[in-house]
Amino acid sequence: MPRAVYVLGLAIFAQGTSELMLAGLLPEMAGDLGVSVPRAGLLISAFALGMLAGAPVLAVLTLRWPHRRSLLLFLALFAASHVAGALTPGYWVLFATRVAGAFVYAGFWAVAAVVAVGLVPEGARGKAMGIVAGGLTLATIVGLPAGTVIGQHLGWRAAFWTVAVMSAASMAAVAVTVPAGRPEGRAPxxxxxxxxxxxxxxxxxxxxxxxxxxxxxxxxxxxxxxxxxxxxxxxxxxxxxxxxxxxxxxxxxxxxxxxxxxxxxxxxxxxxxxxxxxxxxxxxxxxxxxxxxxxxxxxxxxxxxxxxxxxxxxxxxxxxxxxxxxxxxxxxxxxxxxxxxxxxxxxxxxxxxxxxxxxxxxxxxxxxxxxxxxxxxxxxxxxxxxxxxxxxxxxxx
The missing domain is CATH 1.20.1250.20 (MFS general substrate transporter like domains)
Structure with missing residues (x-):
């Protein structure tokens, strides 16, 4: 299995941690932002909204781009959205960063799937996607509780900074392992x-x-x-x-x-x-x-x-x-x-x-x-x- 497949799984782990960790941080976030817990819970819905729309829109906009360029851009924007979220004092700005981060995360998912199945023989596609999607499973087992612990001891903003750093590290790994061109040889x-x-x-x-x-x-x-x-x-x-x-x-x-x-x-x-x-x-x-x-x-x-x-x-x-x-x-x-x-x-x-x-x-x-x-x-x-x-x-x- 190419190293790039494992790198894509780790990138999904970094981003998937953000998708899941708010479930354990809502009371702290509500208190800090001055909103109710149900209002803070809408930040989870904001992420789902961005995910729903992001994949097809970004797939069309970046259809003819080299895959590595798309993946690096999506990771950079995802990291930037978490930096902005960690710095903002306002609820609605944070809401907007959650939508934006999920939007590019969905785009990353779509392109990562194409890259993973393009790097392996047809008979190994399922195993490759199991590794990539396994990053989200790992986020459920490790990322969710770790993000909750970081948020409870250092504040929820520290959890956002951690995700931003992990996303930046994923960018470096993607740049090294994912081929620069397109495996199919020509832009669709x-x-x-x-x-x-x-x-x-x-x-x-x-x-x-x-x-x-x-x-x-x-x-x-x-x-x-x-x-x-x-x-x-x-x-x-x-x-x-x-x-x-x-x-x-x-x-x-x-x-x-x-x-x-x-x-x-x-x-x-x-x-x-x-x-x-x-x-x-x-x-x-x-x-x-x-x-x-x-x-x-x-x-x-x-x-x-x-x-x-x-x-x-x-x-x-x-x-x-x-x-x-x-x-x-x-x-x-x-x-x-x-x-x-x-x-x-x-x-x-x-x-x-x-x-x-x-x-x-x-x-x-x-x-x-x-x-x-x-x-x-x-x-x-x-x-x-x-x-x-x-x-x-x-x-x-």
Missing amino acids: RLRDEVRALATPRVWLAYATTALSTGALLVTFSYLGALLTHTTGLAERWVPAVLAVYGVGALIGITLGGRTADTRAVPTLYVGIGSLAAVSALLALTMGSPVPVIGLVFLLGAFGFATNPTLNTRVFTLAAGAPTLAAAVNVSSFNVGITAGPWLGGLALDAGAGYEATAWIGVALAVAALGAVALGRALERRPAGEREKGAELPAMNV
């Missing part, structure tokens, strides 16, 4: 990439990404409250259980990276189907600590086992549009990240218990399985029929 054309995306199978793959991600996040987002209010665990045990989830996620994404290239569809069926089963069992046993802890581990394992396949499958289905395919897939992940917690919040606001979040996860996972099955059925159709089906969206437009 936007028209060609858009045309390559206009197939139902690609959009079913995006639907699978969004639905399966939402199925995981709808439960995970409320896991801390679930453990204390329904399972009955003391608050001091919550970080340990979250670490169990992180270990499961790391194991899952590692194993999933080994099967993504050779058994992509079975990996999706097993991973998403098991996620549905684990969510159902969690809903049924939520009041008992022992099974819940084991199920939280499995939730992380099966939830992340499909990640490499979800990341690489679009490159096969839209081989002529690698940059836009990766960019829209990043947005699809963020649709799930946004929609899952929102649906869970609607259920809780309506008076349902935390069991409802797990049942929503079951429903979303079943819908994701349906998208996989439909996409698989389209793949098995004769080539002429597939092409005819691919023309339908353009005719409707």
